[in-house]
Amino acid sequence: MRVNDAVFGIILLLFSLAVILYSQSFPATHGQSYGPDLFPVLIALGLSLCGLALTLRGWMSRASVPWIEFGAWAQDRGKVITFALVPVGLISYVLVADFLGFIPTALLFLFVLLRRFAVAPAKALVIAFTATLVIHTIFVRFLLVPLPWGLLQPVAW
């Protein structure tokens, strides 16, 4: 996805404005000339200058550079779905892992993604199963990371 510089410029201008306004709510430090708002405000000022420059540059090149241009892959529905599955899959993990447990969630996550990458169902299942167990063993057994057991709690090993 390619976006005209002006779009970024305007986003940066709005963002830096929000940062500057919000930073005004930070308390001043007694007896010091510079408080916690100094750096955020300076950074936002810098970003707004860059935003201005990008807006001008994008505006001047608007004839040749479209406002927003989706790459060739965006035409390919399959790729868009796979791409979207990355954030959707990660967010789903965050939401359900505690309840379902790591092993079922990761199994599902891997199986769905492997199928999206056109791996044959039986092969995908075997790979998903092996990879889940290997990663689980490395992190739970050797690195002592408390991955959630969830539904499998009664049979935890």
Add this chain to the structure above:
Amino acid sequence: MGPVAAGGLVAMDILLTAFSLVFTPYVLLVMLGAAIFGLFVGSIPGLTATMATALLIPITFFMDPVPAIAAIVTTVAMAIFAGDIPGCLLRIPGTPASAAYADEAYAMTAKGQAEKALGTSLVCAVIGGLIGSLVLATTAPLLAEFAIQFSSFEYFWLACLGLSCAVMISSGSMIKGLVSLLLGLFISTIGIDITAGYPRFTFGNVELMGGISFIPAMIGMFAVSEVLRYIASNHEKLAVPQQSIGNVFRGLGPVLGRYKINLLRGGVIGTAIGILPGAGADIAAWVAYALSKKFSREPEKFGTGHVEGLVDSGCANNAGLNGAWVPAIVFGIPGDSITAIVIGVLYMKGMNPGPTVFLNQPELIYAVFVAFFVANLALLPLGFMAIKLARQVLRIPQPVLMPMILLFCLVGAFAINNTVFGITVMLVLGLLAYVMEENGFPIAPTILGIVLGTMLEDNFMSSMIKADGDLLGFFSRPIALVLGVVTLTVWFLPPVIRAVRAGRSGNGG
């Protein structure tokens, strides 16, 4: 001057302790594992050395400092060499650091000289790595002795210089590099601020109070964004060559003898570029290749499968890797994205980078140097094996790897604080890095901003408390004055020159 004697000579007992820290079965085994991992990741196009480092951190998180750092050093050295293998056999560089000469190496393969190209790459990588290690082990202690006099004023300027350097060297538009840097600096302001203890931009979220966790951020920006890019790209099945690879060391003697100046030049240029903040192995390889062509007696042969450029740039990228550690260890200012990750690891291990680590834990620092030499020497036999196994590795279908990498990222981001919040941070920064790279915003300045932001603000605030709010305090000490003047020149000279030039050409019509 404490345990670090004048002239950089190290007390014998420290060196012996350092050796005994590295030559334990555990550390050597960790290094072997890291080497295999690095060779594997480097050989596969689309997986970079930086990604390998980011994926390694959750594992090193649970190790002692020496094996942890040794694992990173080994992985990266192996990965950068292994990137040459697909570059040579398929014309697809395995990591960006091999891009500069992938065409040249492939042209040699087309002429039936694949063995010579791979052998040259391997031996030059080893020599470059050793030159870089030597420079690191000799200059870092000397610089540290000098840097021990630095106060918050000097560190403030050093951080400014490092960040400016990252913006100027970054490829593409300077405005976009600056935006990347400022975004990184902004990310570093999230959380409890150091001087007043006020939670900034946390919006009541308790998990944000400690700031954006560094490791999930790195995993997101370097690994998740790569997976996303892979999905969006046109991935075709790699056409793995059928012929087997013979003896790569045959006929290498004359090549190295003829181009010994190139070896040295590549190593020195690579190290120097590595030391500059923001420029790493990939830029080192491009510059070394260009210089090799410029000073060659036969520049017309470049691009037709001529080995000379390979010598320079194959040497330079491995040297650059090690050069980047000089500012990282001495000042805490990363020389490239990989050392930016390393600095995060060092802080977690309580081995805060800076000159004091040479005084307080010299045996650890020298153990790291020893690990550098061991890793680069081990590259010779292990790289040879990797070349032999290359055809098998390249046959591994990438679609199988991507979901597994993603799951590994997820668990890694979780494992640092054992909360799913890390996964959210990883996802957000992964998407941000993807959009930025797609639109020409370089990622390296953002990483440097995240790493150096706190240091910059910390040193500014403590300097201002010392100087009672007087900004001139930043010029009150001799070294600070010099650093300050250099920084301001770097900032203001280029625009002034440009304005003068524009004025002149404007007058001339």
